[in-house]
Amino acid sequence: MFGLPSLTKLLVLAGIILAVWYGFRFVGKLDAARKVQAKQQGRGPKANKGRAPRAAVPDAEEMVACPACRAYVPATNPSNCGRPDCPY
């Protein structure tokens, strides 16, 4: 029952192992490419939509609401929203 495995069985086994190995490598490459793409797209303004803003936390800034337009602007560098009664 547990005799020496034949060469054919060993070759088939090696083939299966190689196929699984290359399969995992292929999936890993696809995943890495996907991550790089996500990183490059992540430089856009709405990168963290639907995701936990892990990278955005160090860049957090104090925001103040404009009394005229109720838009939130950075407290350190407020920008005018375009309305004539905007105080910024």
Ligand SMILES: [Zn+2]
């Ligand atoms: Zn405003």
